[in-house]
Amino acid sequence: MTDQRDVRIRDRSIAKYQKHAAGYDQTCGPTWPIRMRAIDALCLQAGDHVLDVGCGTGLSLPLLVQAVGPSGKVSGFDQSPDMLAQAQARCAQAAWPNVQLALSSAQDFALPGRVDALLFHYAHDILRSPSAIDRLLSLAKPGARVAIAGIKYFPGLLSLxxxxxxxxxxxxxxxxxxxxxxxxxxxxxxxxxxxxxxxxGMGYLASGRLPSVAGQASTAATPR
Ligand SMILES: C[S@@+](CC[C@H](N)C(=O)[O-])C[C@H]1O[C@@H](n2cnc3c(N)ncnc32)[C@H](O)[C@@H]1O
Structure with missing residues (x-):
């Protein structure tokens, strides 16, 4: 469920991506190897159902489609109409029969089934929203794989x-x-x-799994 803070953040984000959408893909070259490593970390198998969280213009879609194969499924969503329109165009051009995209916020996104894996690639706002995390993890199977890549502060001297x-x-x-x-x-x-x-040190790549049994998550997770 979306609270008032989420709504304010969403409005600001949508306005920013309205400006960035057209040139977004050209800015992503330097992080391409990280995108590939994040997708590798999902250990996708043929037949898996993977969710591309905040899929943006759909740059990860070809890699995800290839990893799950024709028997698998790729779902994606984004709240920015400008970013999602590009993902939809990419999808229409490739004519992937097993990709489904939705215009939705993470806090409100719904799926009929549960996914085997979730990709959070540069999805900072979503990771900072407790209601978005609750929602998305509720859409995953027990034991589902999660991979996250994003930006963080430099440590040590580089923190300048x-x-x-x-x-x-x-x-x-x-x-x-x-x-x-x-x-x-x-x-x-x-x-x-x-x-x-x-x-x-300005970025991070992380991975984990949902507990196979409810209540089994790590309480010692204060990783740096
Ligand atoms: C930096 S872009 C990353 C896009 C894509 N994951 C990629 O790797 O190219 C972040 C995306 O997250 C989307 N986003 C941010 N907050 C969101 C939310 N609460 N729900 C859905 N999408 C969100 C933005 O609209 C934007 O398209």
């Missing part, structure tokens, strides 16, 4: 550059900031948690 990291994040997010441990609301809900810094 963090005002620049903040500004970079502010350009795109409805709720900029909270970049010390952007994963800290989802990590405690997952088991087998792994986190690797990327981009000299």
């Amino acid at each position: 550059l963090n005002p620049w990291v903040y500004l970079k994040n502010q350009g795109y997010n409805g709720a900029p900031g909270e970049l010390r441990a952007p994963w800290d609301r989802i990590a405690p809900r997952l088991t087998d948690w792994r986190l690797t810094p990327t981009q000299w």
